[in-house]
Amino acid sequence: MASWWKEAVAYQIYPRSFKDSNGDGIGDLNGITEKLDYLKDLGIDLIWICPMYKSPNDDNGYDISDYQEIMAEFGTMADFDRLLEQVHARGMRLIIDLVVNHTSDEHPWFLESRSSRDNPKRDWYTWRDGKNGAEPNNWEGIFKGSTWEFDPVTEQYFLHLFTRRQPDLNWENHDVRRAVYDMMRWWLDKGIDGFRIDAIAHLKKEPLLADVPNPDKLRYAPSMKSHLNYDGLLDYVDDMSRNVLQHYDIVTVGEMNGLFADHAEEWVGEHRNRLSMVFQFEHVRLWEPEAGLRPEPGVLKKIFTAWQEALEGKGWNALYVENHDLTRITSRWGDTEHHWRESATCIAALYFLMQGTPFIYQGQEIGMTNTRFNSHDDFDDVSAKNMWREMEAQGKSEEEIIAFLTNTGRDNSRTPMQWNAWPNAGFSDGEPWFKVNANFEMINVASQQQDPDSVLNFYRALIQLRKKERALIYGRYELELADNPQIYAYRRVLDGAEFVVLCNMSSKSARWTSDELPLEWAECVLGNYPQVDELYRLHPWEARIYKLA
The missing domain is CATH 3.90.400.10 (Oligo-1,6-glucosidase; Domain 2)
Structure with a gap:
């Protein structure tokens, strides 16, 4: 079934780091409004804004003290109303974070x-x-x-499952649910177009709150079983849907750690009237930062293909590789030292043209990378600070801790957006709340807008191609070259139209044969290298999209 949100391309904004409009060093709502034409020109249809609610900022806005007020640093409700009006005036839509597993202790x-x-x-x-x-x-x-x-x-x-200042709401209490639903309706009646539902997998807890076994050995994993996708959770989702979601033409995206493809249809099956999509975590958990190992293409194939096949004709995928909780994808999966542009664009082609709604996280479209940290004071994220204390107690040296957090810390994705090569990367006229990545003079929007071969313009071309070809939206996904150790290839098929996406996920050349996947009669409609040098050979991190005759 066709839907506006299936055909959309989405863009996630972390307000604190996107654009500062008043020189206080903190991104704000008016800064987002300033950049709407940039997003429209990129081809964005749907904007997701991370929490902008009133908050004491113990967890950078995910600890909400008032669901119906705006954090003073970000502006006013009038600023939000203006932003929403301007989004809609450009034919785009806007969703916001719904954070209802917990509140702030100041709520x-x-x-x-x-x-x-x-x-x-x-x-x-x-x-x-x-x-x-x-x-x-x-x-x-x-x-x-x-x-x-x-x-x-x-x-x-x-x-509190998260910080000590984020007490968990008791979803067993019907008055809690009614209060949450009233708040949701208030925002929807204001005109927003849906919600990304934070930590929805944790709403239901093991009723007896019993101890977990082996608490001194790997405590975290056993604890998760007591509150992650626990039996009865879908009853809460059904209740929310009956009372609120089904009454509006909106999109909902659940943050679903712990969900696997074999149960995906229970959450997003179209006949179930629950959620539109979920952000699953399987593929983003693959990288091994301690060893510096990128995920093997074979493992990526297994996970992505399982999700594509599980929801074919039944539900819809949310496609993403970056967000505010992850390190930068080109640093995590790619090769920033030798093939920065190629790996950034190859990864883009890999995930973007599967069946689902693609999400871009701010800065991903210009290939922003992880940053550098030199001391404890360089970290802002509460989880990084907690990890620092734990590793320090284990006897780890400062150098070891910094090295680990440099590869894993959420702060990597929260550095200010790199708009140009001016001071502070054009993010702010004042001192930024967080240090700008030192590579902003090389990696920024302004320089890439002028470069036809830039990462930014490759994303723009991907978006244009997807909008032009319905097969790249609704077409069936079919894995190709399943046993090739370097190449991830898949086909999209709809009503006689066929496309093949080929991605060499390595820093070495890769080959296949015409017997395995013939392309003599195909047209290369997009690639991240200037030309096709050899039909059955891909350069390091080369991506090609073919349209079959």
């Missing part, structure tokens, strides 16, 4: 809940007595450390 709901044990909102969060002089259970949090924080006011512990 009025939590302030009431913690005020006394008999407060009507006490059960809006999860409170428990300690056990044998210790915490209620031995679960470890997603950002390390315990999932419990002692509250001296009422002398009980509250549950």
Whole structure:
């Protein structure tokens, strides 16, 4: 079934780092509005903005203290209304983050809940007595450390899967759900076009909150089983859908750690009326930073193909390789030392033309890379700081810790957007809240707009090609060259139209034969090298898209 959101190309914005409009060094809503023409020219149809709500910023905005106010650093609700109006005026749409697994500990709901044990909102969060002089259970949090924080006011512990300042809402409580649904309707009635639903996989917890086995060995993985995609979670999703989602023409994207292809249809099957798409985590967990190993093409083929085949004719994929929680894809999967442009564009072609809605994270379209860190003070992310403390306690040296966090830290994707080669990369007239990547003079929007062979213009060409050819949107996916150790190739087929996407995911030349995949009668409609030197040979990180006669 055709849908506007299936045909869209989406772009994710991390407001703090996108564009500062008032010189305070912090990106803001008016900065986004300034750059809408850039996004429209790129070919973007759908914009996803990370949290811009009022927040004390313990987790960079994912700790919300008021769902219906704008963080002062980002502007005002009038600024948001203007942004939404200008997005729609350009024929684009806008979705925002829905963060309802937890709130900030400064949210009025939590302030009431913690005020006394008999407060009507006490059960809006999860409170428990300690056990044998210790915490209620031995679960470890997603950002390390315990999932419990002692509250001296009422002398009980509250549950928090993320930071200690992000208490988890109790979704078993129907009043919590009604309050959340009222808030969602408020935003939808304002005119937004949907939600990316943060941490939706964690809403349901193991009811008894029982200890996990072997707590001193790999605590994190056992703990996750107690609150990750737990049985009964879909009941919450159905309730949300019945009460809110089904009543609007919107798109919803669930953040779904722990979901695999064999259960994907349960979440996004079109007849189920649950979510439009999910961000699955399988492919982004592949890289081994300690060893510096990129994922083998064969493993990528297995994961992507499983998702493509599982949802063929049943549901829809969300296609992505970068976001605000991941390191930069060209540093993670590509070869920034020898083939920066080629690997950035090859990875783009690889994921972008599969069946699904492609998402681009800000800066990905110009091949932004991981940054450099020199000391503890260079890190901003709460999870990186927690990891620093843990590794330090394990006896790791400062050099070892910096090396690990340089390869894995979320701060890599949160450096300011590189607009030009001016001071601060054109992000701000003031001192940026976070240090700009030192390579901004080489990698920036302004220089790439003038270069027909740039990463930016390759993304623009990909978008134009996808919009032109319905087979690249709705066509069936078929894996090709399944056993080739370097080349990821797949076919898209719809009503007699056929395309083949070929990507050499390595820094060495790669070959195949005409018996394996004949292309003598095919036209190369896009590639990331100037010309096709040899039909059955790909240069390092070369990508080609063929249209078959």
